[in-house]
Amino acid sequence: xxxxxxxxxxxxxxxxxxxxxxxxxxxxxxxxxxxxxxxxxxxxxxxxxxxxxxxxxxxxxxxxxxxxxxxxxxxxxxxxxxxxxxxxxxxxxxxxxxxxxxxxxxxxxxxxxxxxxxxxxxxxxxxxxxxxxxxxxxxxxxxxxxxxxxxxxxxxxxxxxxxxxxxxxxxxxxxxxxxxxxxxxxxxxxxxxxxxxxxxxxxxxxxxxxxxxxxxxxxxxxxxxxxxxxxxxxxxxxxxxxxxxxxxxxxxxxxxxxxxxxxxxxxxxxxxxxxxxxx
Amino acid sequence: xxxxxxxxxxxxxxxxxxxxxxxxxxxxxxxxxxxxxxxxxxxxxxxxxxxxxxxxxxxxxxxxxxxxxxxxxxxxxxxxxxxxxxxxxxxxxxxxxxxxxxxxxxx
Numbered sequence: 291x292x293x294x295x296x297x298x299x300x301x302x303x304x305x306x307x308x309x310x311x312x313x314x315x316x317x318x319x320x321x322x323x324x325x326x327x328x329x330x331x332x333x334x335x336x337x338x339x340x341x342x343x344x345x346x347x348x349x350x351x352x353x354x355x356x357x358x359x360x361x362x363x364x365x366x367x368x369x370x371x372x373x374x375x376x377x378x379x380x381x382x383x384x385x386x387x388x389x390x391x392x393x394x395x396x397x398x399x400x401x402x403x404x405x406x407x408x409x410x411x412x413x414x415x416x417x418x419x420x421x422x423x424x425x426x427x428x429x430x431x432x433x434x435x436x437x438x439x440x441x442x443x444x445x446x447x448x449x450x451x452x453x454x455x456x457x458x459x460x461x462x463x464x465x466x467x468x469x470x471x472x473x474x475x476x477x478x479x480x481x482x483x484x485x486x487x488x489x490x491x492x493x494x495x496x497x498x499x500x501x502x503x504x505x506x507x508x509x510x511x512x513x514x515x516x517x518x519x520x521x522x523x524x525x526x527x528x529x530x531x532x533x534x535x536x537x538x539x540x541x542x543x544x545x546x547x548x549x550x551x552x553x554x555x556x557x558x559x560x561x562x563x564x565x566x567x568x569x
Numbered sequence: 570x571x572x573x574x575x576x577x578x579x580x581x582x583x584x585x586x587x588x589x590x591x592x593x594x595x596x597x598x599x600x601x602x603x604x605x606x607x608x609x610x611x612x613x614x615x616x617x618x619x620x621x622x623x624x625x626x627x628x629x630x631x632x633x634x635x636x637x638x639x640x641x642x643x644x645x646x647x648x649x650x651x652x653x654x655x656x657x658x659x660x661x662x663x664x665x666x667x668x669x670x671x672x673x674x675x676x
Contacts, residue, residue, distance in 0.1 A: 337572060338572050338575070338673075338675055338676065341572050368647075386577075386578070386593055386675075387572065387575050387674070387675045388570065388571055388573075388575060389570070389571045389572075389574075390570050390571075391570065411647075413649065440630070440651040441655060441656050443632075444660040444663045445659065447578070447663045447675075448659065448663055451663075451666050451671045454671065
């Protein structure tokens with residue numbers, strides 16, 4: 291029963307991108323950017339990331355960044371070249387990584403008022419939709435707000451890094467999951483009874499995947515289980531060694547490499563670790 | 570869309586890697602003489618000299634965007650007052666991320 295609910299959660303959120311799901315494994319269904327219009331996400335991005343986004347296909351209007359459908363985006367930067375016209379206001383947003391053209395349609399007094407508050411040279415936060423027009427990428431802006439607390443700047447860029455990490459990791463795991471769906475279960479069960487996740491999702495220890503080695507993945511998977519995520523102090527190294535039936539020095543290596551990737555962190559002391567993913 | 574002139578997030582440590590390039594840094598103003606230099610403390614607690622004339626009175630924390638002209642100084646083009654309170658630790662972390670593993674998201 292637990293297995294099934296975990297599975298459904300994945301199916302609903304896998305197309306979205308930003309929403310962290312409980313388990314990060316999806317065994318049988320392939321990752322395709324076209325699914326799940328309901329799971330549209332708001333991505334914090336830098337202009338550099340946008341410049342590197344590519345169009346998924348000709349008939350689709352959307353772009354892909356880190357394998358995720360880009361619909362709504364938020365950026366933070368300095369506003370320049372503000373040009374007010376009758377029905378729209380255009381400006382350039384420079385966030386230190388690049389400049390992008392932005393358009394804001396002004397249909398109501400509320401919109402005009404909002405645009406009057408922002409001036410050239412001000413730091414602003416924008417929310418909008420990424421559009422390609424005649425080969426150029428542009429932003430159709432829904433909202434522009436001046437930045438008042440400058441901690442927002444550090445926060446926004448940290449957010450961009452976080453979401454990027456999350457999406458690329460999700461994508462690696464899903465790519466790996468779709469690759470060999472015929473892995474024999476018997477080779478795999480190095481995990482013993484504490485485990486509740488679907489054993490067919492696991493890969494044998496020797497199998498090297500995109501980015502995460504077999505053992506690293508096992509350790510990460512164990513730490514990402516909801517009961518482990520719920521524990522404030524994380525999981526002791528010895529418990530990992532016992533449950534995964536692996537020698538301690540292997541666990542240590544795995545933890546070190548996961549820590550350097552930013553996937554786990556030590557909690558109350560250097561023996562306890564927790565996954566950085568959200569429960 | 571133009572990514573040709575980025576301003577790299579730097580603190581004092583990282584400034585030396587980008588001498589001659591456009592950088593952005595937050596400093597805590599220590600003293601500003603009227604003669605076109607401001608001495609400030611970077612987000613990693615080291616001294617930086619900012620050359621240029623600020624457009625007006627400066628708050629405690631200021632972000633400068635300009636060209637790094639030595640290991641310890643920046644020729645500022647744009648000055649932005651960041652107010653009197655700021656979490657320099659977060660900004661410092663962002664500088665390190667932007668120059669380290671996540672450089673490809675920034676420059």
